[in-house]
Amino acid sequence: MSNRAALSRPAPPPVVEVEGLEKSYGEVRALDGISFSVDAGSVVAFLGPNGAGKTTAIKILTGYLGADRGRARVCGHDVDRDPLAARSQVGYLPENNPLYPDMRVCDLLRFAFEAQRTGEASAADAIDRAVSRTGLAEVYRKFIGACSKGFRQRVGLAQALLHDPPLLILDEPTNGLDPLQVVEIRQLIRDLGAHKTVLVTTHVLPEVEALAERVVMIHRGRKVADGALAQLVQVGTEGLWVHVGVRGSETALRSVLQQAGATEVTGRSSPFADAAACAVQARVRDADALPALAAAVHAAGLEMVEFAPQGGSLEMLFQRLVTPAAAVSGVAPEPSPEDLGGRA
Amino acid sequence: MKRTLLIARREWRVAFDSPVAYLVLAALPTLTAAFFFLMGDFFARGEASMREFFALMPQLMIPIVPALTMRLWAEEQRSGTEELLLSYPFRVRQLVLGKFLGALGLLALSLAATALVPLTVAWLGPLDWGPVIGGYLATLMLGAACIAVGAWLSSLTHNQIVAWILGVALLLCANLLGAAATARAVPEALGRILLGSDLGLRFQSMARGVIDFGDLAYYLGLVAFFLCLNGLVLERRRWS
Numbered sequence: 001m002s003n004r005a006a007l008s009r010p011a012p013p014p015v016v017e018v019e020g021l022e023k024s025y026g027e028v029r030a031l032d033g034i035s036f037s038v039d040a041g042s043v044v045a046f047l048g049p050n051g052a053g054k055t056t057a058i059k060i061l062t063g064y065l066g067a068d069r070g071r072a073r074v075c076g077h078d079v080d081r082d083p084l085a086a087r088s089q090v091g092y093l094p095e096n097n098p099l100y101p102d103m104r105v106c107d108l109l110r111f112a113f114e115a116q117r118t119g120e121a122s123a124a125d126a127i128d129r130a131v132s133r134t135g136l137a138e139v140y141r142k143f144i145g146a147c148s149k150g151f152r153q154r155v156g157l158a159q160a161l162l163h164d165p166p167l168l169i170l171d172e173p174t175n176g177l178d179p180l181q182v183v184e185i186r187q188l189i190r191d192l193g194a195h196k197t198v199l200v201t202t203h204v205l206p207e208v209e210a211l212a213e214r215v216v217m218i219h220r221g222r223k224v225a226d227g228a229l230a231q232l233v234q235v236g237t238e239g240l241w242v243h244v245g246v247r248g249s250e251t252a253l254r255s256v257l258q259q260a261g262a263t264e265v266t267g268r269s270s271p272f273a274d275a276a277a278c279a280v281q282a283r284v285r286d287a288d289a290l291p292a293l294a295a296a297v298h299a300a301g302l303e304m305v306e307f308a309p310q311g312g313s314l315e316m317l318f319q320r321l322v323t324p325a326a327a328v329s330g331v332a333p334e335p336s337p338e339d340l341g342g343r344a
Numbered sequence: 345m346k347r348t349l350l351i352a353r354r355e356w357r358v359a360f361d362s363p364v365a366y367l368v369l370a371a372l373p374t375l376t377a378a379f380f381f382l383m384g385d386f387f388a389r390g391e392a393s394m395r396e397f398f399a400l401m402p403q404l405m406i407p408i409v410p411a412l413t414m415r416l417w418a419e420e421q422r423s424g425t426e427e428l429l430l431s432y433p434f435r436v437r438q439l440v441l442g443k444f445l446g447a448l449g450l451l452a453l454s455l456a457a458t459a460l461v462p463l464t465v466a467w468l469g470p471l472d473w474g475p476v477i478g479g480y481l482a483t484l485m486l487g488a489a490c491i492a493v494g495a496w497l498s499s500l501t502h503n504q505i506v507a508w509i510l511g512v513a514l515l516l517c518a519n520l521l522g523a524a525a526t527a528r529a530v531p532e533a534l535g536r537i538l539l540g541s542d543l544g545l546r547f548q549s550m551a552r553g554v555i556d557f558g559d560l561a562y563y564l565g566l567v568a569f570f571l572c573l574n575g576l577v578l579e580r581r582r583w584s
Binding site: 115 | 435
């Protein structure tokens with residue numbers, strides 16, 4: 001194919017497009033004009049605290065709920081105007097993984113395949129593929145109610161995969177699993193993400209770091225951050241934090257650090273067994289400011305017992321964006337939504 | 345239609361993977377045979393007639409059909425599988441009709457199992473099969489209307505027991521409309537409407553072998569009305 005032909009071909013629509021979604025339950029506003037899009041071939045974490053509106057947005061995307069205002073499209077199909085086409089593009093694992101306990105795994109998979117069938121693919125091939133991908137062979141003929149929670153989660157993933165959809169929506173996929181099962185399911189999602197677009201909703205931060213390349217963070221129905229994980233963490237936790245511990249007065253230490261260029265100094269509980277030691281955390285603009293900080297502490301005659309630069313973390317960003325207490329406690333000024341790609 | 349039947353087949357499979365189908369399949373033939381041969385006066389009458397057998401049907405449908413329909417939507421809501429089902433590319437009408445047909449199929453199978461009763465009667469004496477066929481058709485129509493009512497009630501709650509109690513209460517009322525129509529306080533026009541709406545009275549005329557278009561339209565109309573209500577409940581929940 002010529003380059004000209006390739007250039008003239010229209011770009012494929014985003015797999016997910018959400019524009020100004022609003023949804024209220026009575027007086028409670030669950031979504032307040034949220035917008036975002038997801039391009040093909042990425043694992044995106046839809047992050048927010050409990051009650052942020054993640055599941056409501058997902059339920060609108062999958063057609064289970066209608067939005068009061070706004071529009072949602074899946075692979076270019078409007079979920080309201082063209083619901084069957086939109087739903088056929090989605091493999092969905094709802095929160096808490098509701099399944100039919102009285103059905104056998106094999107029967108559920110066959111039903112799910114027939115229910116979501118989009119082409120001429122054979123049921124046997126599709127089911128074999130999903131069973132082998134999710135490791136369900138040993139419980140294939142068991143009743144779902146008799147399977148362990150980990151296997152039930154795998155059944156939920158398998159039914160979502162059967163029709164080979166371009167988009168997988170997984171709502172809290174590791175909720176309630178034990179640590180080993182969490183590791184297994186995360187590995188499975190990573191594997192799936194190599195071939196598909198995956199939208200994972202979660203409030204578990206290590207899950208986001210383990211799975212996603214991009215984060216859309218919402219809070220109280222509004223988008224507060226949207227971008228690549230590393231970039232968000234860097235911008236959202238602007239500056240570099242360093243843990244400093246000395247034997248001596250905390251007041252003196254704070255004063256020395258501020259004079260040496262720390263933009264912010266906050267207390268923290270002392271991790272030291274020595275009662276004479278105190279601990280604080282200081283924020284500096286970048287790593288270049290660290291030697292001056294250490295030298296000033298030394299020059300002030302304070303015996304240093306700790307000097308540990310900290311990386312920015314998703315947890316710090318999350319706290320800053322969704323915890324009002326963190327924003328007012330002086331941990332750091334709240335970054336603007338525009339800085340983080342969130343135009344709520 | 346293929347996708348509607350897919351839902352109906354799933355309902356069958358779930359019913360047969362649990363005790364529900366077996367209970368219904370056992371209850372109807374056992375109860376009808378017991379009432380007809382043991383508790384009724386079949387042997388005293390000395391006549392090969394099934395009239396008394398079919399006369400039992402409206403009363404038997406009152407507890408049995410809600411037992412068949414109580415889980416149709418209530419269980420989907422309770423377990424959260426309704427969300428999964430509605431996220432699959434089905435139209436609401438396919439889901440509603442599929443569940444209805446699944447339950448109707450089970451009832452038809454259960455009715456087929458009662459065929460031992462007329463076969464026994466035919467073995468004991470000369471049986472006129474015309475009214476028997478009419479009686480079965482009438483029972484199926486009555487059952488279809490009761491299933492549509494039960495399915496709608498099941499969509500209103502996530503508690504199967506509540507769905508069953510509501511079903512029994514509503515069907516009982518629908519069978520007492522004729523009696524209410526004769527009350528002195530009821531105006532004549534309303535009495536005529538109540539009389540014409542009584543599930544049991546409509547049934548009795550069909551069960552005698554008189555297949556009237558009005559009776560058929562009545563039952564089909566009830567089925568369509570309550571299935572539409574069922575669909576509206578599901579649609580409305582999307583916007584709640």
